[in-house]
Amino acid sequence: MPTLLDVARAAGVSTATVSKVLSNTPYFTEATRAKVMQAVDELGYVPNLAARALSSGKTHIIAVVFPYVYDALFTDPLVLRILEGIEAELTKRGYNILLSTPRLRESGPDTHYTRLIRSGYIEGVIALDSVPMASVLEIVRQRKMPAVAIGYHPNTYSIRSDDHQGGQLQMEHIIRLGHHKIGIIASDESLHFSIEHRLRGLQHMAEQHGLSYQQMPRANGDFSIDSGAKAARQLLTEHPDLTALLCLNDRMAMGAIQTAQAMGRQVPDDLSVIGYDNIPLSMASSPALTTIDQQAPELGRIAATMLFEVFDGKQPATATLPTTLIVRQSSSHVLVNNY
């Protein structure tokens, strides 16, 4: 591999000049610039990033941190959608993605992760930081490294989806369809900060319409398909008069639909089921899922944009992205009034 020195010799200038020309420093003769660029082209020179990193501290590597908790990381299509947005923005700016997947414990993330953060490789961090148990950004903050969180931990810079509003949209939709025997499939609030906010949104809207949120039966899953199926079985068994199931993610909703059908319920004719997330496959369930879109790619894209603002010395304000109701075929008006 040709080095900076090779280019300098070929162009008949110093390495300092080559370095400055390549980093677009102004104040250079057009002639010098041309000589240098020609040498670069002829030699096929590509800068050694490790050397650049060592001398300047600029690695052009961003750690994208997706903690390895419950079943989300490699099973949840939503994660991939968020990554898509991050990738688009980072790639556009010529940055690289170091995918970090720390194991999260009460005591914090694993040492491989903490070492990585302190290794000098990382120029900034974008992290999914929404697990109440521990924050992956604690160590990053200590080091004062530029970082943006997607989530609810009290980090300096962060972005999140408006989960409270999303919950409201779910409840409002189902109430407008005439339902009032409504079951809720959620998860324990310790699994993800968003749960608490979505539930509050549900409650807020229910009470606004004079329904008692407290009396709505609820079962908790862990976001997986199976857990949604189990939760639905429990709710529909204990409360056969339910006409609607509000699920706090799409995968649990899909599990719920399967179970409901296996129990002889028609969806949506005698049971409406609503999901949350609008994962790509939610349109492919039978019936297609009514759900809440939370702009996952946009969440990632904006997080990346905010990180570059931090690089530029700015202090981007916490952003909250609105959600949208996507009406498909899994919800409909109540047909039977069974009370």
Added chain:
Amino acid sequence: MPTLLDVARAAGVSTATVSKVLSNTPYFTEATRAKVMQAVDELGYVPNLAARALSSGKTHIIAVVFPYVYDALFTDPLVLRILEGIEAELTKRGYNILLSTPRLRESGPDTHYTRLIRSGYIEGVIALDSVPMASVLEIVRQRKMPAVAIGYHPNTYSIRSDDHQGGQLQMEHIIRLGHHKIGIIASDESLHFSIEHRLRGLQHMAEQHGLSYQQMPRANGDFSIDSGAKAARQLLTEHPDLTALLCLNDRMAMGAIQTAQAMGRQVPDDLSVIGYDNIPLSMASSPALTTIDQQAPELGRIAATMLFEVFDGKQPATATLPTTLIVRQSSSHVLVNNY
């Protein structure tokens, strides 16, 4: 951040000694080792990876290359499953994942990618290299960088799923269920090498059972849900006597089921639909999808293992992973003989 020199001073030894102790070179007094380790602990020393990379060429960074083509990268759950396997093995060995998503054109991958490969950052490459249009490993091979391909390009080291066998399993299953009016939903063979092999598997098994593969109606999609839906509509309209649809991925199968249902066909009662991939959500469709499992995580895990063998100077043989038929509810015996 404390440096090697700080540690050396604190321990009262040279930086060479610290370096060697840390890299587990033998021949050291237990006393020396203890002194060094204590200094490391006290100072909270973490090696600077850029410096290590520059001087030794060992970066502990593996580029995981997923080309950005058709709709696969951020929409196909299979990609995430493969990544899961790669991540597990790489993390276990203390290596980091640089996620590279080059745009692929006829002329090859984009320059950001080729520069990355030549940047000195990358110690090895694991790539999904199955798009006939161009190979992302061409440039890597030129540089003689250790690499393992998941796919069919003629790369030195590679692993793949037994697509031919997978095709056979699909066909065998549906024939055993008594079907012989069989439609095929595939994609153009230019999109992915696996298609050709799966189709051959289909053909092989059909002919072995005395059925004419040539006469089986076929429609092509692009792996997306929508394209599967369209292909199914076309096939079922032009050939209403079909009793089975063999789809070369799960997402097209899910789209096909939806369309079939919308056209008034019961699945599986008067139409069996079989998918391919066994993505996590295939169990959540209604009815749950009969499909072919190709051990996606294992594919990634073994690719990573092979890469470390290459690091060790070995020459791992090309591996082929067997597939399995997963029978769920979307396939059943033919009920009506309509010919």
Added chain:
DNA sequence: CTGAAAGCGCTTACAG
């Protein structure tokens, strides 16, 4: 507008 030289934090033959 351009260059000489120090320095980033490690590793690695080479000596002893």
Added chain:
DNA sequence: CTGAAAGCGCTTACAG
């Protein structure tokens, strides 16, 4: 078993 010293390939004040 341990250390002195060169070197990896860049960038960056500092001079001129």
